Amino acid sequence: MDQAAHQILELVEQAQSIVITSHKSPDGDSIGSSLAVFHLLKKWGKNVQVVHPDPAPVFLHWINGQEAIIDFETRQEEAAKALGTADLIFCLDYNEPSRVGEKMEKALVEAPAVKVMIDHHLHPADFCKVVISETAASSTCELVYKWIKDIGRLDDIDVNSGTAIYLGIMTDTGSFRFPSVSAFTHEVIGDLIRRGVKHFLIHESVYDTNTVDRIKLRGFALSEKLVCLNDLHVGYASLSEEELKRFNYQKGDTEGLVNQILGIQGIKMAVLFVEKDGKIKISFRSKGDYFVNELAKTHFNGGGHAYASGGISDENLQQTVEKFVTFVKDFIPRV
Ligand code: 5GP
Ligand code: MN
Numbered sequence: 504m505d506q507a508a509h510q511i512l513e514l515v516e517q518a519q520s521i522v523i524t525s526h527k528s529p530d531g532d533s534i535g536s537s538l539a540v541f542h543l544l545k546k547w548g549k550n551v552q553v554v555h556p557d558p559a560p561v562f563l564h565w566i567n568g569q570e571a572i573i574d575f576e577t578r579q580e581e582a583a584k585a586l587g588t589a590d591l592i593f594c595l596d597y598n599e600p601s602r603v604g605e606k607m608e609k610a611l612v613e614a615p616a617v618k619v620m621i622d623h624h625l626h627p628a629d630f631c632k633v634v635i636s637e638t639a640a641s642s643t644c645e646l647v648y649k650w651i652k653d654i655g656r657l658d659d660i661d662v663n664s665g666t667a668i669y670l671g672i673m674t675d676t677g678s679f680r681f682p683s684v685s686a687f688t689h690e691v692i693g694d695l696i697r698r699g700v701k702h703f704l705i706h707e708s709v710y711d712t713n714t715v716d717r718i719k720l721r722g723f724a725l726s727e728k729l730v731c732l733n734d735l736h737v738g739y740a741s742l743s744e745e746e747l748k749r750f751n752y753q754k755g756d757t758e759g760l761v762n763q764i765l766g767i768q769g770i771k772m773a774v775l776f777v778e779k780d781g782k783i784k785i786s787f788r789s790k791g792d793y794f795v796n797e798l799a800k801t802h803f804n805g806g807g808h809a810y811a812s813g814g815i816s817d818e819n820l821q822q823t824v825e826k827f828v829t830f831v832k833d834f835i836p837r838v
Contacts, residue, residue, distance in 0.1 A: 508653035510633045511619050518591035520550050524611060526597035527556040527604040528784075529757075531674025531709065534559050536595040536621065536643040538568040539667035543651065546659055552589075554582045556604040565671060567663050567709045568806035572654065575607040582607070589616040596621075596643035596671075597709030598636070609778040621646050624807065643834055644671025648691045657694070665700040673705060677762060680736060681810065720750035721760050724775075729764065732828070735835055736793070738764040741776035741824050761786040772831070783823040785815040798834040 515521065523540050525533035537553050543552040557576040559569050574583040586607075588594065592614060600608050612630070620631040623640040640646050648668050651657055660668070672692065676684050680693070696702055719741075728740040742757065750756070763774035772791040775786045787801050789794035789810050790821055796812045799805035803823075805814025816823040 505653050507633050507635050508650050511621075511635070511650065512654045512815045514617055514633065515544065516590050516728050518549065518589075518617075518643070520589045521591045522553075522585050522589040522591065522614075522616070523551065523553045523593040523595060524586075524603060524607075525555055525595045526602040526651075527607075529555055529557065529559050529697070531563065532644055532671035533596040534572075535667045535669075535671025535674070536647050537572070537593075537698055538566060538690050538761055539588050539644060539647050539664045539671070540593055540595065541571070542661070542664040542667065543656075545556045546661070546664075547596055552585045552832060554585050555606075556607045558754075560758065561753055562709060562712055562755045562758065562828065563670075566667060566830070570669070570789065577612070583610045586610045586614045586616075589614060592616040592618045592746065593645070594618055594620040594622070594631055596623075597689050598622050598624035598626060601678055604706045626806075634686045641685065642672045642675035642683070644675070644689055645688055645781065647671075648695075649687075649717065650799060660698055662699045662701075666705060669700050669702060669705050670709070678706070683755040692711065701734070714756075716751045716755070717756045719752070720747070720752065720756055721763070723750065723761060724757075731767065732831075733769065735831065736769055736771040737774070738767055738772070738804070739774040739776065739824070739827065739836070740764060741820055742778065743820050744778045744781075747777070747779075755815065761788050764788075765790065772835070774827065775826075778822060783818070783820055785814045785816065785823070785827075787812040787814070792836045793834075795834070798831065799836075804831050 512700040523537045525537045541553050553572045555572050555574050558574045573582045600612050603611055618631040619633040621635045623643055623670055625638050627636040724740045731738045761773050765788045771791050772789045777784045779802050787799050789795045792810040796809055799812035799814040803814025803816055807813050
């Protein structure tokens, strides 16, 4: 790890033009890790751009640097040009090129730049020259912090990069509660607060910005659409495109909803099916001896972590849910 950390520093020092990328459907950790590295490299005087597959959700718009992200969805030409002319590309919070989505994948793979990966997902694919991959780490942001520590540059962390790191750790750990949180995670958080990061403002900015529509959509999902298979300890809900529209759906409105299902007494696996652009996006969460990544991978074209995975289905909402109900039993530990 230490050697990889120094190799990445060397590549940064040699690079004239650096692009930072992350996965599709950005979350706190992809935005946080991207902007932490962005602020740091800018501080070092580097020419650096952030290129993401799609725009940040509204609930993350408050963070400094978000406005600089060039997304492939709405600014394809600019994004492709940045990728094509970079000499170093950071791949943050994803383990294989397909995670940037079909459109951006080609530009990423074909880019002549040297690529480096910092990530915590299982099974990193072999497409980067230098890889920092620690699957036990709470978040990519924690690994970004560790990278900065290993190269002896912690004093370059300021409120901008520190806030971005805090954001990713906070969101990927369910506010510091998942088993992935370690003593080191808390040491990082302590250090960030010491460096001036206002932790309470970050929590407020992410969690206290619900619109009435969002709260009502979540209430609807939980009161009208929740199904609990109590003998299997499984709970799920599905939302159709029409239902989202009824509540003036905005990107990010269903974020975290699956965790509320996991919070139900006795539930060990929670699943949320959301219809978007004719496809079904699926979020899986679990705890204890239930693991969801194999289920996501085997039947829903996805993957992820043992306790938090995602997938996608081309079948309609009802068919997808039925398929899930049929196959879920195979992924539940026998009692
Ligand atoms: P979410 O439910 O928040 O969209 O995703 C949870 C986790 O599942 C992500 O952090 C990511 O690791 C994984 N994940 C989500 N969607 C996909 C997907 O389509 N493919 C793969 N391989 N992993 C996914
Ligand atoms: Mn992450």
